[in-house]
Amino acid sequence: MCLDRxxxxxxxxxxxxxxxxKCVQIPYKNWFKLKTSILRxxxxxxxxxxxxxxxxxxVGTQISASPFNTLSDLRFIEKYYRRIEEGFIHSFVxxxxxxxxxxxxxxxxxxxCVIPKGAYYFEGFNSFDFTPGYASTKIKYVKxx
Numbered sequence: 172m173c174l175d176r177x178x179x180x181x182x183x184x185x186x187x188x189x190x191x192x193k194c195v196q197i198p199y200k201n202w203f204k205l206k207t208s209i210l211r212x213x214x215x216x217x218x219x220x221x222x223x224x225x226x227x228x229x230v231g232t233q234i235s236a237s238p239f240n241t242l243s244d245l246r247f248i249e250k251y252y253r254r255i256e257e258g259f260i261h262s263f264v265x266x267x268x269x270x271x272x273x274x275x276x277x278x279x280x281x282x283x284c285v286i287p288k289g290a291y292y293f294e295g296f297n298s299f300d301f302t303p304g305y306a307s308t309k310i311k312y313v314k315x316x
Contacts, residue, residue: 172261173261174306176296182245185288189285192283193221193284194269194272195221197219219282231313236259237258240291249293259306261304270316282312282315285310286305287310
């Protein structure tokens with residue numbers, strides 16, 4: 172996922188927890204070869220990974236994006252980058268948009284998340300469908316929708 176933003180839109184610090192939504196997939200590269208019963212089991216035990224980077228997801232945990240995201244790095248990105256790509260955790264602002272995105276793909280679910288107070292983030296639009304999104308330095312996976 173990429174987040175497009177206006178260069179004049181500032182880097183923000185979360186003053187309180189911000190609700191957001193992330194699309195996740197079952198972590199099996201050849202899921203189309205699995206039997207339906209196995210896929211149901213994987214969904215039942217909530218065994219997921221991020222959709223583009225294949226990072227394992229544990230509901231109830233908080234993760235940080237890149238350890239290289241110092242405030243000076245973030246200010247540089249703020250000043251020169253219109254498209255936010257790697258090194259950030261991308262999410263949807265709207266539950267409705269996340270569900271619509273997931274419904275168009277096989278074996279993708281939506282997790283309600285929180286950008287925690289104190290985390291840095293950018294607001295913008297997801298480059299693939301122009302829905303509002305975030306690119307943040309931290310996120311907490313709360314529950315599967």
